[in-house]
Amino acid sequence: MNLEAYRGLPSTVGGVGLDLVNAPMIRHWCEALGDANPAYAAAGPEAIAPPAMLQAWTMGPSGRREHFDALMRELDAAGYASVVATDCEQQYVRPLRIGERVLFDSDIESVSAEKHTTLGTGYFVTTRMDVRAYDEAAGEKPGDATPVGSHRFRILKFTPAERRERPQGVDAKALRPRPVVNRDNAGYWEGVAAGELRFQRCDDCAAARFPWLPGCNACGSDRWHAEAASGDGAVYSKVVVHHPLPPAFGTKPYPVALVELAEGVRIVANVLGAAPDEIGIGMPVRLGFQRHDDALLLPVFHPSGPDRLPPLRVPVTRTLIVAGALASRDYQEVHHDAEFARTKGAPDIFMNILTTNGLVGRYVTDWTGPDARVESIAIRLGVPAYPGDELQFSGEVTERGEDGRLMLAIRGTGRLGVHVSGTVKVRVKGASA
Numbered sequence: 001m002n003l004e005a006y007r008g009l010p011s012t013v014g015g016v017g018l019d020l021v022n023a024p025m026i027r028h029w030c031e032a033l034g035d036a037n038p039a040y041a042a043a044g045p046e047a048i049a050p051p052a053m054l055q056a057w058t059m060g061p062s063g064r065r066e067h068f069d070a071l072m073r074e075l076d077a078a079g080y081a082s083v084v085a086t087d088c089e090q091q092y093v094r095p096l097r098i099g100e101r102v103l104f105d106s107d108i109e110s111v112s113a114e115k116h117t118t119l120g121t122g123y124f125v126t127t128r129m130d131v132r133a134y135d136e137a138a139g140e141k142p143g144d145a146t147p148v149g150s151h152r153f154r155i156l157k158f159t160p161a162e163r164r165e166r167p168q169g170v171d172a173k174a175l176r177p178r179p180v181v182n183r184d185n186a187g188y189w190e191g192v193a194a195g196e197l198r199f200q201r202c203d204d205c206a207a208a209r210f211p212w213l214p215g216c217n218a219c220g221s222d223r224w225h226a227e228a229a230s231g232d233g234a235v236y237s238k239v240v241v242h243h244p245l246p247p248a249f250g251t252k253p254y255p256v257a258l259v260e261l262a263e264g265v266r267i268v269a270n271v272l273g274a275a276p277d278e279i280g281i282g283m284p285v286r287l288g289f290q291r292h293d294d295a296l297l298l299p300v301f302h303p304s305g306p307d308r309l310p311p312l313r314v315p316v317t318r319t320l321i322v323a324g325a326l327a328s329r330d331y332q333e334v335h336h337d338a339e340f341a342r343t344k345g346a347p348d349i350f351m352n353i354l355t356t357n358g359l360v361g362r363y364v365t366d367w368t369g370p371d372a373r374v375e376s377i378a379i380r381l382g383v384p385a386y387p388g389d390e391l392q393f394s395g396e397v398t399e400r401g402e403d404g405r406l407m408l409a410i411r412g413t414g415r416l417g418v419h420v421s422g423t424v425k426v427r428v429k430g431a432s433a
């Protein structure tokens with residue numbers, strides 16, 4: 001194979017969006033992804049499309065793709081028949097509005113050398129697309145089209161590695177240890193199930209205590225009541241566990257913190273959303289919950305403060321995966337047909353990259369509010385998100401510009417590890433005079 005010959009060739013020539021930008025497709029997208037941003041539900045000229053939908057308007061057969069199709073056929077014929085998207089970088093010049101038609105062209109930017117990955121052996125193919133649009137509903141012509149954004153997309157065409165006999169996250173032996181629940185601590189676990197971190201307070205001397213005990217450490221009284229913690233706290237101490245790593249705890253060193261809650265009691269928990277060496281003593285943290293499997297939900301903490309986005313939990317349901325794939329017009333079987341996905345070496349259907357990209361966009365605008373303008377989203381996929389998982393999104397502000405522009409680092413973590421990491425540039429209107 002002379003794959004190098006494809007570099008720089010056109011990928012899609014003369015692509016035309018099959019549908020005008022329209023309210024029903026926007027609504028389906030927002031419903032599928034749980035995005036309640038009112039900017040996308042507005043009527044008339046105020047309405048804009050979610051920026052992360054950019055690629056969705058270009059999906060479907062349109063334009064000439066002979067070089068790209070030839071490259072895919074050549075890789076298929078050589079045995080690299082599986083495909084997975086790995087990176088997506090979108091830059092948004094302006095929002096798309098209802099009634100506009102998109103036009104798009106793309107090039108094959110690069111084809112990598114053969115790479116060995118955890119999924120298998122194959123080639124990364126990167127394309128770069130320019131998207132323009134004109135207001136067809138208002139009588140504009142294709143020649144009136146102006147730039148909307150660009151979209152760099154990387155896929156891996158690969159031969160699946162031999163499946164491990166016991167895929168991580170499925171094997172019962174790889175589950176986290178179960179808590180011992182008894183009559184003295186049952187109220188604590190009932191609180192966790194209800195999304196609360198409950199501690200005890202003595203009815204006689206008002207001392208707070210945690211972990212749960214039958215009697216008061218301060219006065220010995222056995223009269224107490226439970227209170228729900230506010231969720232604010234600070235790291236009191238921490239360790240990083242390097243070795244040995246039981247399978248359920250992943251393959252990377254992980255931090256365990258002793259968190260002092262605002263109410264004065266301390267709890268041992270994981271801190272998510274920060275690298276182990278970023279977790280410092282005194283760091284403000286905020287309570288969250290992490291689902292490890294169907295039967296185990298544990299309290300965790302996320303870094304908090306003005307530079308941190310509040311955590312967002314997104315259950316990865318079969319419905320979200322399928323509805324997200326459909327809303328982004330991605331009909332690849334691996335996103336809706338579990339039997340087919342297994343023939344491609346995956347244990348089940350998995351979330352498509354456009355849904356992940358949309359969730360990252362939603363996470364950011366949930367925080368900024370509807371007046372913010374997302375200018376770019378660049379993400380890299382890590383481990384897949386399968387049904388039954390739960391993504392924990394966390395984020396931080398890494399740069400603050402003079403003009404209300406923020407650079408954010410975003411991460412979405414599931415049971416198997418980091419599902420998505422990336423950066424988002426957003427301009428917050430009115431953030432500066």
Ligand code: ZN
Nearest residue numbers: 202205216219
């Ligand atoms: Zn007491």
